[in-house]
Amino acid sequence: MSVSIPVSDPPPVVRRRRRGDADELIPIRTDRRELLLRIAIVVVAAAPAMAATLSVIGIHWVPGGDQAIEVLRISDVGGSHTPLVGPWSRWGWAHPGPALFWLVAPTQHLFGNDGVLLACGLLSTASAAGIAAVAIRRGGTVLGAITALGVVGFLGGMGLSTAVDPWNPYVALLPFLLFVLLVWSVVCDDLVMAPVAAVVGSFCVQAHVGFLPLVGGLSALAFVAVAVRHLRAHRAAPEGGTRSDTGSGGLLAAVRRHRLLSTFLATVVAGGLMWLAPLWDQLFGSGNLSALLSYARSPESDTAGWSKAFGIMSGQLRLPAPWMGANEASAAGLTLTAGWAWGVGAVLLLVVAAVVAVRRRHVDVAILDGIAVVAIGLAVLSTARMTGFVAPYMTQWWWIVSFVALLALVWTVVSLLDLADARALAVGALGVAVVVGGFVVVRDVPVDPPVPTLSRALSELVGPTAAALDRDHRYVVHTVDERNWGGAGPGLQLALEQLGYHVFVGPTDLTDIQYGARRVLEPAAGDGVITIVGLDSMGNGWVPPDGVRELARYDPLSPAERREFDESQASMHERMSAALGSEAPEGVLSMDSLHHAMLARASGVSQAEIDRMKELQAPGSGFAVFLSPPA
Incomplete structure (x- = not known):
């Protein structure tokens, strides 16, 4: 006698999307075509940087200028003169930390000067892949494909030779874009991304102090958002869920507290490890962090000021943007400014987009719009506090801010049109990315060394x-x-x-x-x-x-x-x-x-x-x- 045992279908794989005050679980396609599409998006985003990286193998680079000074310091890593601070600045202090030197040192020790280019190329490749992967995690294949298209366009605008350049104003650009998307994930309660954001953000700041206001401000935003969300969840929990360890309410509250505490500890440990060397130098070495703080409090020359900062903001947020290849240097070699209409218009568009997204209950989308607005404000503040002449290489992080602003607006439109899960749109955007990336590779590869x-x-x-x-x-x-x-x-x-x-x-x-x-x-x-x-x-x-x-x-x-x-x-x-x-x-x-x-x-x-x-x-x-x- 046979017994038939009913077997239920396995639960669907889902991703979480904020809709109003609650999480909406969106089913994720798990078929082979969907998986291949996701892999293809990551590969296409990273392919131009990888092509540039492969082209520098055996190039026999002899560095000069700032790159040569960086390689001298990289060669010190692992010995008695291991650097504890970052690249030098003309203002009499070093950038905050040695993360760039330490990261590049293994391949430099193995392969010489070419190993420096190789390591920077691999960093760019990994960052591009990570950007696409986080975008897929947040918005599925449609956002992933749109972001991949943006990344290959960004690489084309800056030139693939920049993807292998160890010069510190360039080397942290793609990692900073990855950091911004990681912050978006954290604010959307994807807490597992917080320790990764701490590491990536620390790298950016240590490579170039110009990223400090942006990384610090966005990190504070993420911290406040997570704290407020969990305080609200705690207050909204039923009384039995807050005082009883028996029952579902208490169990959920306990799980939530454990998740928050473990994430906090992991983030503190990850960030703390990144800053051990600069802190050691501060306590027992050159005191570089004090020199940085002293300069910030009492700069040796006039700051750029708000008027110039808003002008640069507009110059960076206009279309076509400098990250797309548009000129951003004046005849004197300074960063171009533009009428405030471009900048103010972009900010107003983002604010309106966020409001409409909230009303349509696309909370994740509104959060990205808000992050873009905050990033613009922080970038203006950082620009206004700059001293001396303001040249394009000193404001490269504006490229990322401009990129994020455009990505946020595009994603808002796609979401409001209910196209966020349209596979045809993902495939189309990916196809355009393949064409653009192929053009960039054919144009730039093999890349020239710095x-x-x-x-x-x-x-x-x-x-x-x-x-x-x-x-x-x-x-x-x-x-x-x-x-x-x-x-x-x-x-x-x-x-x-x-x-x-x-x-x-x-x-x-x-x-x-x-x-x-x-x-x-x-x-x-x-x-x-x-x-x-x-x-x-x-x-x-x-x-x-x-x-x-x-x-x-x-x-x-x-x-x-x-x-x-x-x-x-x-x-x-x-x-x-x-x-x-x-x-x-x-x-x-x-x-x-x-x-x-x-x-x-x-x-x-x-x-x-x-x-x-x-x-x-x-x-x-x-x-x-x-x-x-x-x-």
Whole structure:
């Protein structure tokens, strides 16, 4: 005799979406096509960054400039001089923490300079994948596909070479976008994301202090939102659920308390571990956090102010936005401003979108709109507090704020049209993302390393220079390199140190922060001074002192082209001095600079002459390396 036992269907897999004051459980498709679509979204979002990463394998990069200084500090990780603070700042302090150095160090130790590019590329790839994954977690495949399209567009706007660049204003951009979406998840009561947000946000702040107001403000928003929600839940629970451990009310309350406490502890531990090194430096080292706080309280120059901050806000929120590839630099190289209408209009749109979303009971959507508004406010505050000139590289986080604002508005429209679960829309957006990502990869890959012309010059100079040095001697590296902002010197110092030579830099107010105290030496205490000079500077009047010996020379121009360049530069200087007087630029002219080109035209220099100067400067700078006795 057989007995038939009824078997119920398994419970559906669901995701939670806020609808009004309650959670609405939305069934999730679990069929194979849905899973493949989710995987495809993550892969498409990350593919351009991964393509850039793979293209730098074996590139044999010789860093210069700030990147070379960063690699010097990265190479210290794991030894007795392991850095406890971040990259240097021109204001006399370091960025808050060494997370960037520590993260990149393993691949740098294994693969040399190329390993730095590899690690940064992998960070960009992981961030892009994480952004898409969190978007899917919050809004399913439709939001995931829309976000993936935005990410590949963002990568195209900034250029894939930026995805592998270790320069700290760039390296935290995609992680910061991931952080914003993680905060959105936490505010929507997805508490498991809180420890991840603590780690990612800490990385961004340690890499560049400009992220501090945004990360700190959004973290505070998440904390307050979670606290308010759980206080309301506690007060709304039936009396038996708050005082009794028997019964469903008490059990649910206990589970809720345990979940909140465990999340809080995990977040504190994760964030605390990220800040151990900066705190150790504060207590027993350089006291960098105190220096940062002191500067914030008493800046050494005037701040940008609210008017400029609102102008920059509008310049960043306009369409097409700078993150889409639109120009954001003025002729003087400063961040462009725009009329307040763009910025105020964007904020009002977000506020209206949030109100409508709440009335339609799309609470998650309204939360994203609100986060975008808060992020804009924090970005304005951060911009207003900036000191000195405000250049685009100093306000790169505005790209992410602008991206989030547009994403929030698009997602609001999609949700209000009840298209949030439309698979056809997800597939369509993903198809467009594939096309855009493919175009970006074809255009940019293989990517150039940071400052490729300087890298090429250094690779030609290092060998002959090293061959003329004594490994038992100590040398101080001096730089005369106006066109590259002194970038050739750190590059030569790094390359020689990696070959085992004892090379140092002369003391200034910043060298301890830049290079670490162990690399600083008075020239008189060494056995010689290595001076690397840009040939542009030599053509502009720099003369080697007596007693020096030339060790190496590299020039991307032919002798005839070099003479033409020197004569053209001298002629332009003469005409600009006559026309502009004290306003005429001094030093090496660079026609890549919109400011120099504008002043040249105002002084009667023809556009044909300017274009020819650009052609001569396009291959990059030439250099000569000299060795002189100790000063």
